[in-house]
Amino acid sequence: DIQMTQSPSTLSASVGDRVTITCRASQSISKWLAWYQQKPGKAPKLLIYKASSLENGVPSRCSGSGSGTEFTLTISNLQPDDFATYHCQQYNSNPWTFGLGTKLEI
Amino acid sequence: EVHLLGSGGGLVQPGGSLRLSCAASGFTFSSYAMSWVRQAPGKGLEWVSSIDDSGDITSYGDSVKGRFTISRDNSKNTLYLQMNSLRAEDTAVYYCAKKRGAPHYFDYWGQGTLVTVSS
Numbered sequence: 053d054i055q056m057t058q059s060p061s062t063l064s065a066s067v068g069d070r071v072t073i074t075c076r077a078s079q080s081i082s083k084w085l086a087w088y089q090q091k092p093g094k095a096p097k098l099l100i101y102k103a104s105s106l107e108n109g110v111p112s113r114c115s116g117s118g119s120g121t122e123f124t125l126t127i128s129n130l131q132p133d134d135f136a137t138y139h140c141q142q143y144n145s146n147p148w149t150f151g152l153g154t155k156l157e158i
Numbered sequence: 159e160v161h162l163l164g165s166g167g168g169l170v171q172p173g174g175s176l177r178l179s180c181a182a183s184g185f186t187f188s189s190y191a192m193s194w195v196r197q198a199p200g201k202g203l204e205w206v207s208s209i210d211d212s213g214d215i216t217s218y219g220d221s222v223k224g225r226f227t228i229s230r231d232n233s234k235n236t237l238y239l240q241m242n243s244l245r246a247e248d249t250a251v252y253y254c255a256k257k258r259g260a261p262h263y264f265d266y267w268g269q270g271t272l273v274t275v276s277s
Contacts, residue, residue, distance in 0.1 A: 086263040088203075095253055095267035096203065107265070139203055143263045147219050148193075150203040 054078050054142050058151030065156060070128040073154045075140035077121045084144040087116055087125045090153075091136045099138075100125065127156075160184040162254050162268030169274045174244050180237040180254030180268055188212075188232035191257040193264065194239050196250035196273075204250075207239065208257065222248075244275045 055078035065071050075085065083103040088096035098107045100116035103123055113128045127134055135158055140151040166178040178194070194206040207218045207228040216228050227240040237254050251272050255264040 084261055084263075088264075095269055096264075097267070098263070098265050101259065101263045101265075141203070141263070143261050146217055148205040148208075150205070152202040 053147055054081060054145060054149050056140055056142055056149050056151040058138075058140055058154050060154060061152065062155045062157065064158070065130055066158065067130055067132060069130045070126065071130065071156065073125045073138055073140075073156075075118075075123045075125070075151050077123075077142055077144075080120045081142045081144035083119045084142060085116075085118070085123050086141045086143060088139045088141065089134075089136045090139060096139060130156075160256065160266045162256065162266060164252065164254050164268040164271040167252065167271030167273045169276065170244055171277050172245060172275055174275070175240070175242045176244065176273060178239040178241065178252055178254075178271055178273070180239075182235045182237065182254075182256070185256070187230075187235040191262055192230060192237045193255045193257055194228060194237075194252055195255050195264070195267075196248075196252045197270075198247075198250040201250075206252070208262075209237070241273070244273075246275050249273060249275050 057076045059074050085103045087100040090096040099110050104116045115126050137153045137155045139153045161183045163181045191210045193208040209216045209228045213230045225243045229238045251270040253270045254268040256266040258265040
């Protein structure tokens with residue numbers, strides 16, 4: 053199975069900041085990586101697919117990059133609505149696996 | 159607008175069974191593969207099972223293989239997960255998720271239904 057390692061596990065930031073979350077795969081997954089945002093008690097929401105493609109309706113302040121084994125999610129000009137947990141997921145090969153999540157807090 | 163409404167969760171004893179349902183609306187259900195993903199309390203997301211658009215091809219995570227069965231009824235726009243021989247470690251919120259793209263990722267998720275396995 054492909055292991056997905058996210059860092060950091062917790063990230064403290066302020067409104068207006070720019071933050072970067074990293075996700076590393078245990079083997080190459082090409083560009084087959086998605087990022088999701090999850091708020092407490094809610095279902096995950098798709099932000100980014102194919103490593104850098106922004107889902108419709110997601111603010112352009114969010115961006116993704118990377119290929120192979122190393123990927124990043126960057127959110128600029130943080131807004132109060134951005135404080136949540138972010139998960140990466142590889143869909144290069146079955147079983148589809150997720151990182152443990154990064155909690156973005158104030 | 160896509161809606162996925164999960165139901166069927168609850169408290170069950172170890173070794174028991176439960177069937178989850180996910181009612182879909184707002185898209186052509188029969189054209190999309192679907193999945194179940196779970197999240198244990200305070201933990202990360204774990205893919206459980208997937209089924210193709212016709213229901214002919216299924217796959218399972220190792221932790222549930224042989225105990226869980228995924229199915230769908232395209233005439234009722236509903237996805238199912240039959241869970242047998244439940245264990246304490248199956249305790250989680252179970253989300254149904256719609257798949258998109260090739261290869262597939264999850265573009266819409268249901269609100270989740272809680273399964274608690276405890277005596």
